[in-house]
Each structure stands twice: as structure tokens, then as C-alpha cells.
Amino acid sequence: MEQSTFKSRTVAENPRTGALLENVEAVRSIAVAVEGTLGPKGLDTMLVGEMGEVIVTNDGVTILEKMEIHHPAARMISQIARAQQEEVGDGTTTATLLAATLVEEGTKQVGRGVPVAKVIAGIRRGIQHALEGMQKMAHPIWDLKDEWLQGIAFTAGREQEDVTDLVIEAALMVGREKLLEKNFRLSEAVTAHPRVESGVFSGLLVKGERLNLQVSDTKELPRILVIGGDLTPEPVETQSEAGFRKLEENREALLSAIGKLVESNVEVVLVEGEVDPLVEDRLSSADLLVVSQISREDINRVAEHIGARILMRTSLSKPIAELEAFFGMAELVECEERLGCIRVISGAGKSFATILVSASTEEVVRERERIAKDAAAAVQAAVRGGFLPGGGAAELALAREVEKHRDLVQGTEAFGVSAVAEALHRPMSQVVANAGFNPLEKVEEVKALQWKRQSKSLGVDCDRGVISDMVDMGVVDPLPVKYHALQAAGEVSTAILRIHTVVPMKGIDAR
Incomplete structure (x- = not known):
């Protein structure tokens, strides 16, 4: 109900946001299709074709390539999976969730009256700051027997x-x-x-x-x-x-x-x-x-x-x-x-x-x-x-750094930087939810302990639900996978936020 109220109120106040809100709904539907597959406790998705053919998978790129998608903004999100797969071969679900969250958080800021251009500029600043932080955080691998x-x-x-x-x-x-x-x-x-x-x-x-x-x-x-x-x-x-x-x-x-x-x-x-x-x-x-x-x-x-x-x-x-x-x-x-x-x-x-x-x-x-x-x-x-702590720990640590950076940004661009910080919470939140724990409670607990111990590798043990060091557990992810996922998510989300209206072309059945 709260979501519907937000939508109707925003459209009434600013009719120009109608296309943007429609895009948000389309993007959210794509995220829902893949979010349940993330993490060690993620489940499978069954894809069923018109002739009864069946694919059972938890591979994000397969789901997005095979599922029926009509909305143009949703197609833009699904293209992230293809780009991510071609570039590094993994991390498609993370890239999709980051992009969807950036669009949703950016739209919320627009609904509060922040100019779209300022939100986009802030997102770009936040993404760049996070990418630089990722590179500093990475541990190199020199030996294949590592x-x-x-x-x-x-x-x-x-x-x-x-x-x-x-x-x-x-x-x-x-x-x-x-x-x-x-x-x-x-x-x-x-x-x-x-x-x-x-x-x-x-x-x-x-x-x-x-x-x-x-x-x-x-x-x-x-x-x-x-x-x-x-x-x-x-x-x-x-x-x-x-x-x-x-x-x-x-x-x-x-x-x-x-x-x-x-x-x-x-x-x-x-x-x-x-x-x-x-x-x-x-x-x-x-x-x-x-x-x-x-x-x-x-x-x-x-x-x-x-x-x-x-x-x-x-x-x-x-x-x-x-x-x-x-x-x-x-x-x-x-x-x-x-x-x-x-x-x-x-x-x-x-x-x-x-x-x-x-x-x-x-x-x-x-x-x-x-x-x-x-x-x-x-x-x-x-x-x-090289590699980073896995399980969403690296992104959560970067969210803290982005929040600090936001305090240094003057004007309304800071709201766009906030959208990036919120999006960086999403990977751990989804991993925890798929493991059957309360994501809000666990993420805040990890966030507080990361700050207290000045650690960037604390996360949630998905078997026991306790806070653990992801690196000590051996839960790590390659830097190129995380880096490209966030970079691609930033590019496609800002492209969607820039869409002012949707106009069908001649001879094309636009939906």
C-alpha cells in the first residue's frame, strides 16, 4: 500500500515521472526473477517453453536470456547479464540486482524532488568512489596453487x-x-x-x-x-x-x-x-x-x-x-x-x-x-x-566508504551518492534472505561490527547465521567480477533514469 501511495502521489505532483516509475516496475520484475538464486543457499528457477521444454537453473544470465521480456527498460537490465558474461563470465545476478536497486533508489530521490540530472551525477560519483575502493581492497594471486x-x-x-x-x-x-x-x-x-x-x-x-x-x-x-x-x-x-x-x-x-x-x-x-x-x-x-x-x-x-x-x-x-x-x-x-x-x-x-x-x-x-x-x-x-571478501562483505564495507564520501559532496548530488550506498547493501541483504535469515537485522549487525573492528571482510555465515570473517572462511570473489558488475550497473541504471518518456516507433508494437 505504501508503495502504491508513493507512486500515485509522485505522478500527481510531477507527471513527467510517469515513464520513470513504469521503468522502475519493469526493472523490479527482472530483479525478482533472479534474486532468489544468489548465494550458497540460493534456489533454482524453472524456465518453461511454449513446447514444454524445461530448463532448471540458478544461473542469472541463463534466466535473463531465456525468460520472456517485453518492456524496453527491462531489456536494458537484461543486457547487463550478457555484457557481464562476455566480459568476465560470472556475477550476472549481482550486476542485475545492483542496477535494479540503483534505479529504484534513484527514482525515490527524484520523487522527493531532487532533479534527475543531480541524482545521475551523484550516482556516477558514488560508483567511481566505490570502484576505486574496490581496487585498493583487492588481494592479488600470484600462485595458481594459492x-x-x-x-x-x-x-x-x-x-x-x-x-x-x-x-x-x-x-x-x-x-x-x-x-x-x-x-x-x-x-x-x-x-x-x-x-x-x-x-x-x-x-x-x-x-x-x-x-x-x-x-x-x-x-x-x-x-x-x-x-x-x-x-x-x-x-x-x-x-x-x-x-x-x-x-x-x-x-x-x-x-x-x-x-x-x-x-x-x-x-x-x-x-x-x-x-x-x-x-x-x-x-x-x-x-x-x-x-x-x-x-x-x-x-x-x-x-x-x-x-x-x-x-x-x-x-x-x-x-x-x-x-x-x-x-x-x-x-x-x-x-x-x-x-x-x-x-x-x-x-x-x-x-x-x-x-x-x-x-x-x-x-x-x-x-x-x-x-x-x-x-x-x-x-x-x-x-x-585478485580477489575481495565474498558474501556481500566487500560491498557493505564499500557502502560505508561511500557514505563517508557523501558527506563531502555539496548540493543535491549527495542524494545520488546515497543511492549508491543503498545499492551496495543489496548483495549481502539478498544472500542473507536466501539463507532464511532476517536481512535487515543481520546486515545492520554486520555493518556495526565492521565499523567497530575496522574490518572489511565480516559477513554472515549462511549455515549458522553468525557473523564471521569471509576471508577466513574462504568465501572470496574475484575483483574483475565485482568491479565490472558495479560499473555496468551504474551505466545502465543512469541510462534508465535519463529516460524522460517512451515513444513507440513506426511499425513497432511497443509495449
Whole structure:
């Protein structure tokens, strides 16, 4: 009732806030969809499709990507999840709750008569102050055997010990240098299947179409050629008789080049595109394992792993001595018929690791894969940026710092800074609520004890409901996850608060 009164009173006093209040309601509905999944005691959400398909998950990005969303402001919030996932691979629920709380708190300040522009300016100041505080608070990780890394994987992996062990083993296998590479994603190493044994191996699982089933499905210490594009005759522009003759000439030239390739003792050929049937037959007769229709991403990764250079069809006519510079090596290449993949194990180039996760059913295995990817992303983020106390403890400590900063801000911008401080209470409040305790009581108790002990790591033990040091408990979160979540939440919330009115475009059914 109080909420309805606030809404009607504000609209009556200032009709311009109508669009803003509508946006608040839409944003709140998004937050409600994911808030129950946060923390170690968070529960799952069941997503049901029109045809009866079911997804059971507590992964925020999956919920937001799969749920039906119509309101444009709600879509803006849901895009945070995608951005957060692409950037660091974890923390989507936290980012969503922070953004929703910032919008709600900012709207309350507008309802009290504070100009929107001042609220937005204050939010930006508060966010920047909190981000700077996060960086000062972070603890670096230099050693991949650091016990904190184990805790991070355990927390992000929903406290599943087998997933934690697999992710840590994979991180050790690829090494710190690889984890720090800008374009490398450890989470992409995760593959799940209901009929595979969980484990980690040094190498890659490459999806493709195996062409010659009569050839041996295992090659030890093979020489491997990676071909970009199609392994087909060079096409001709016309379909005239002369064009057909030219096509046959091109095919003969390709077959001649393949004959030289066979003489080079290559044993495995990986092709990005299609393979001509006659070429396939020639390669099969020579007992070469041929896999086609491999994605460009996998082609690049496998070439990097085996120390090969990608060869284009037009370069096949090179002398054998020159072709050998393109070959790569691996300890073993074997086919995984159940997965529709091949394993390329222990290549001669850069290190890669593959994490295989098993489960009992297709529904469960998808969720297990998402959990393992979250854990892998969190581990890599921690190696790159260090870690903070988890369980909402870091945000609550930052809220205290933001409140101090607010006292130094002159004018009405201080109200926007207050909105940031309130939003920073939300992660711990939601974690505590999901654990079955009174969030208002517990958060205030933690806040007072943090101030008394001058600690930034005190939080709530979700099993016992007592105040504990999160770092001592091993409950920590990667800095990049927290940093990007707050940064993205600040950007999208201020964008929503700036919306003055919503106008439908021509030809679009605006809701």
C-alpha cells in the first residue's frame, strides 16, 4: 500500500515521472526473477517453453536470456547479464540486482524532488568512489596453487567439489601466462555430456565431421595439417562446356597436390570447410584421418595448440619441403564418437586444457556445464585481478566508504551518492534472505561490527547465521567480477533514469 501511495502521489505532483516509475516496475520484475538464486543457499528457477521444454537453473544470465521480456527498460537490465558474461563470465545476478536497486533508489530521490540530472551525477560519483575502493581492497594471486583460488572455484562452482577440482587442475595445466592472455577464456574449455567420464586432459576437443569411418580412429604422434576454407577444386565462373573442362582441370590439379601430401607422411587432416568426394577417397585410401566442417575458432585454436600454420587450398601446390613448415604435431589424436568430436592431446604448440563434465541427464548436464564455466571464469578473473571478501562483505564495507564520501559532496548530488550506498547493501541483504535469515537485522549487525573492528571482510555465515570473517572462511570473489558488475550497473541504471518518456516507433508494437 505504501508503495502504491508513493507512486500515485509522485505522478500527481510531477507527471513527467510517469515513464520513470513504469521503468522502475519493469526493472523490479527482472530483479525478482533472479534474486532468489544468489548465494550458497540460493534456489533454482524453472524456465518453461511454449513446447514444454524445461530448463532448471540458478544461473542469472541463463534466466535473463531465456525468460520472456517485453518492456524496453527491462531489456536494458537484461543486457547487463550478457555484457557481464562476455566480459568476465560470472556475477550476472549481482550486476542485475545492483542496477535494479540503483534505479529504484534513484527514482525515490527524484520523487522527493531532487532533479534527475543531480541524482545521475551523484550516482556516477558514488560508483567511481566505490570502484576505486574496490581496487585498493583487492588481494592479488600470484600462485595458481594459492588456497584462495580453490575457494573461489568452490564458491563460483556452487560448492560442487568435483567441479572445483576439475577447474583448478585445468588452470594448473594451462599455466598463469595463458590465463593472463586477453583473448583466452578458460570457460571455453568446458564441455559437458551425459555419457562421458568427468576429467581434464591436456589438449582440445574439436567438433567436426569425420569423413572416412574405415580409417583408424586413433593416431599416435601424428603429423597434422590444418586447412582453412574448403578442400575442393577452385570454382569456375561459368557453367559452359569450357567451364566444366576448367573445373575438371582444377580437380586434377587438386588431386595431384593431394598425392604429394600423402607422400609427406601426414596422418591427420583437419579442414575448416567441405571436402571434395574424390579428395576424401584419395585421403582415405592412404589411411589419413580427415575431419571437416570445423569452426574457424576451433581451427585457430588447434593450429595454435599443435604448433601448425593454417594452409589454404591454393598453397597445396607448394613443394613438400615447404609444406612441412605448415605441419603440427600432437601426442595423440583420437575420435570421440559419442561426442561427435576428436581429441587432440598434448600438442607441440601452446598449452590448452579441456574440462569434461558428466551428469545423468541432458537437463542436468547443461546446468553442470554452466556451473563449471562459471567456476572457470571466476578462477581466471581472480588470477587476472585478485580477489575481495565474498558474501556481500566487500560491498557493505564499500557502502560505508561511500557514505563517508557523501558527506563531502555539496548540493543535491549527495542524494545520488546515497543511492549508491543503498545499492551496495543489496548483495549481502539478498544472500542473507536466501539463507532464511532476517536481512535487515543481520546486515545492520554486520555493518556495526565492521565499523567497530575496522574490518572489511565480516559477513554472515549462511549455515549458522553468525557473523564471521569471509576471508577466513574462504568465501572470496574475484575483483574483475565485482568491479565490472558495479560499473555496468551504474551505466545502465543512469541510462534508465535519463529516460524522460517512451515513444513507440513506426511499425513497432511497443509495449
